[in-house]
Every structure is written in C-alpha cells, then in structure tokens.
Amino acid sequence: MPPSDEDRAKVQAAAAAWLNRGGETEPGRPRPTPEAVAAAREDVLHEAGAKFREVAVGSLARAARRAARCEGVGPEGAGGMSAALALPDSARLVASWRAGVLSLPDDRVPCPGMIWRSPGEGGREGVWRHVRKAMLVFLDEWGEHAADLGWSTDALFGVHRGAGALRSDSTGALVSLYPRRCIALWEREIHLERRGSIMVDRGLINPADSVPLWLFAASQKRIAHNTLGQFI
Template structure:
C-alpha cells in the first residue's frame, strides 16, 4: 500500500476518509478491467497527492467522493463518462475551485449536465473482490 505524507489529523473529516479508503487499495493491483497496474499506480498516486494537497478544500467546496474518485459500477474506468475527476488521466491536480479540478491546461468539471455519477473506486474494488 502507498503511504502519503500528510497525516489524517491535517485533513478535514471527509478528506481523511477519502485518504483512508484510497490507502486500502494496492498500487500494484488494478481494480479495473483493462487498466494496467502501472496506469493504476499513477492514478492512485495522483489521487493521494490530490487528497493531501486539496482534499480538505475540495470537501469544503462540496465535492463528493463520486465526483472525484467515481468509476462505472460494472466497467470501472473503461466508461470514462462515469469517471470522477481524478480517475481519468493520472495527472496531478494543480488547482481546484467550486466547479473544476485543474490539471495544468485541462480540467474536469463537476457540473456538466447529463454526466452520470460513478461509485467511488474503493467500493468498485471491494465489489470486484479486491482485484
């Protein structure tokens, strides 16, 4: 399992819970079909980095686990239309506001009409038997 530097006490309750859940996932074992272990390790590292740097702010802005870490309930990351902001590219976030997580010159918006909400990746992994 990965270990990040920010302690749980440094995070808001929601962000601390996100970090706890992410740390239950193995970096060397992708929970999603057709997502390589190396791509998964990058996604997971970027998600943990986000929680450490922006998690408390994201929670205060009203972002949810599904909006950040969501994946399709049956197909995981294969259905990118269901993916949360941090389950798409593996790039590290550079900023967050009430509407968007920014990754350099691109962003993931949470208020796009018609976009379905996925389940948090840790729930998907548990459903898959820990894959």
C-alpha cells in the same frame, strides 16, 4: 454528451472481456451471465460499503487522536470517537477519502479502464501505482479545499458501477488513465496537468451510476473469490 447505444455496447463488451480474463472454465461448468455478475456486484457493493464505513470511522478516530496528541489534549481512549466527530466536516471527508485510496492495491489495476503498463514498445510498468500516488498527493495538497468547495466522493474518485473507468460519464476526475497533478480547483471545475497538457473536468454527467473506486475494487475482489468461484 451521454454515450450512444453503440458506445454502451462497446463498453459492456470490454467490461465483459475484463471480467472473463481468467481463462476458460472447467468443462461442463458455464461462466456466470453478465446479469448474474451484476447482481452479485450489487450485493457486494452494499456489504463493502458498510465495511468501508467502519474502516473510515476507525481512520477518523486515529486522525483525531493524532491531532489531540499534537495539541496536548488528554489521553487516548473512549474519547477518540467523540474527538473524531469533533473534526471539521472537511477533515472527516478527507480522512474517509484517504482510507479509501489506501485500501486500493498498488500492485494491480483496481478496475477496467485503468492500465498497468503504458502502451508501445518499452512501455513503463506501474502506471496505476503512480495514479494512486497522485490521488494521495491531491489529498495532501487540495483535499480539504475540495471538500469545502463541495466536491463529492464520486466526482473525484467514482467509477461506473458495472464498467469501472471504461464509462467516462460516471468516472471521477482523479480516476485518470495516467497520473495528473491538480493545478487549480473551483466549485464546478478542476484543472489537472500532465507534461504540459491540461485537462479540465467539470463533474460527472451520469452520477447516478457512479460508485467510489474502492467499493468497485472490493466488489471485484469478492466476486472473483466467491461468486465466480461457484462457476469455475
């Protein structure tokens, strides 16, 4: 069921706290309002999306050249892009997913709602790094099958455009708090296992507000370095 107004308010407060985690601003210089941050993020999402598509195209061309070398096809060069376009649709989509996951940092969490250290005394460090690795394992083992079944980028790797992984209704199946292994996959259902516990995901409830995790991460980095820099 969709989140209640109370749940939305809690998520907004948590997201705001995550954005403001850098400390106090310089005296006399206010922090940007949530509205200003949201507007800046939308601008960055559009720009980052265009840049990522360029990166994905390059990744596809490299994948096509590797495939061509394995098959003994002619020399590399201008034909790389046409060879990339000749790849099956599923292979092209998986290549774009892989480029997105590889663009994510492995030394810090990319959005609110993810964790670096598991809670409790003696909690394990690097939890997000293992989640990122699990995403790549999924692409190796299930990627093309997921693409063939019609799973979208957001259904697997999406987060809420404003609150990240704090909003489960817009968060993809593989953006999990802890790393999980896919054990079964159908058109509208994916089974993910961790330590004997199986989670079943049946897709996004609120796909309209979901964006790929790597675009959210890129927008956060840009906002932190540019937009917020105007205020602190």
